[in-house]
Amino acid sequence: MAHKRINVKLYIGLALLGVLMFLSFFPSSLYPFFHHETTTLLYDTKGNLVGAPPFSPGQVAPLGTDKFGVSLLYMLVKGAKFTFIFVVIISFLRLFISLACAFFYAFYLGRYINWIKKSLDVIYFIPPVFIIFFVMGPLNHHYTNSQSINYELIMIEIAIFTILAVPPLTIQLGDEIRRYFREEFIQICMLSGAGYLYILRKHLFLLMKPRIVILFLQQIIQLLFLLIHLSILDIFIGGTQKIKTSMTGGAFERISLSNEWAGMIGTHYKDIFLYPWLTLAPLIAFTLLILSVKLILSGYENYASKQKHTSNSQTEYNREIHGEKFSLIKQSHQHINN
Numbered sequence: 001m002a003h004k005r006i007n008v009k010l011y012i013g014l015a016l017l018g019v020l021m022f023l024s025f026f027p028s029s030l031y032p033f034f035h036h037e038t039t040t041l042l043y044d045t046k047g048n049l050v051g052a053p054p055f056s057p058g059q060v061a062p063l064g065t066d067k068f069g070v071s072l073l074y075m076l077v078k079g080a081k082f083t084f085i086f087v088v089i090i091s092f093l094r095l096f097i098s099l100a101c102a103f104f105y106a107f108y109l110g111r112y113i114n115w116i117k118k119s120l121d122v123i124y125f126i127p128p129v130f131i132i133f134f135v136m137g138p139l140n141h142h143y144t145n146s147q148s149i150n151y152e153l154i155m156i157e158i159a160i161f162t163i164l165a166v167p168p169l170t171i172q173l174g175d176e177i178r179r180y181f182r183e184e185f186i187q188i189c190m191l192s193g194a195g196y197l198y199i200l201r202k203h204l205f206l207l208m209k210p211r212i213v214i215l216f217l218q219q220i221i222q223l224l225f226l227l228i229h230l231s232i233l234d235i236f237i238g239g240t241q242k243i244k245t246s247m248t249g250g251a252f253e254r255i256s257l258s259n260e261w262a263g264m265i266g267t268h269y270k271d272i273f274l275y276p277w278l279t280l281a282p283l284i285a286f287t288l289l290i291l292s293v294k295l296i297l298s299g300y301e302n303y304a305s306k307q308k309h310t311s312n313s314q315t316e317y318n319r320e321i322h323g324e325k326f327s328l329i330k331q332s333h334q335h336i337n338n
Contacts (some may be wrong), residue, residue: 083237091220102169149238149257229267238258
């Protein structure tokens, strides 16, 4: 009996992602390792004033504080769930809507496919960060200075992020559906009387499931990078708030209300040379999150490739079964014609 190899990449990615999400939903589990209360002033052992925030990791372990004296580790742990759940919801909606549109595109719009592709080609040449910036910029300004997370703005952001990717995904998935429908066993299945819904449920879904999972994980990675780009343009999840601190010399500064990681990068990247830990900490956290998803993606791709042989065997079986039915139907037609 052959030894079954463990999918190391998949399990490492899932474990890393699971730890990040667990700590985000249960930050109290980290309280013994950091001071989660606000540190407004820092004194040495002799009672002498050391300074005001932000404090470096050497002054307040383990990652230092932000400009308000809040532990950076606490903010990272608390904001992880907002970052990840946001991109998961959008990725799911993108694929769900695109799949529904792809079926309609593949089955009923055959004569218009070339025209649709040419009309949507322009989307591929415009970076999505520009489109979202020009749409979200005025909205972001309108919702600035909320005292708490603005869920209405989050719904608008989810809608914009989702709609932007639906056309290219629809074409990509629709072309794959059309390719599968040209397969011999699918044609035989249709000739034997099977309807579209039966074929979708019994054949296409099983054939496309690995591809759908891979696209879902790819969308998550793309969205994480997109959030970093948008954060440089002051586009944050859940809105922003303008505040004044002693570090800004009386000038206004935008901060993220949800403490999501991209917002933390966008808030502090201007001070990277003065207070590098404020930007590097969320950037490293983002890197770990992207790495975990990429490991899951790579592990699943390996798993899917190993399952391909089984899928091909099932396809050959379907061809044999439906081929017999097709032969019977053909013989029946010949008998009637004679």
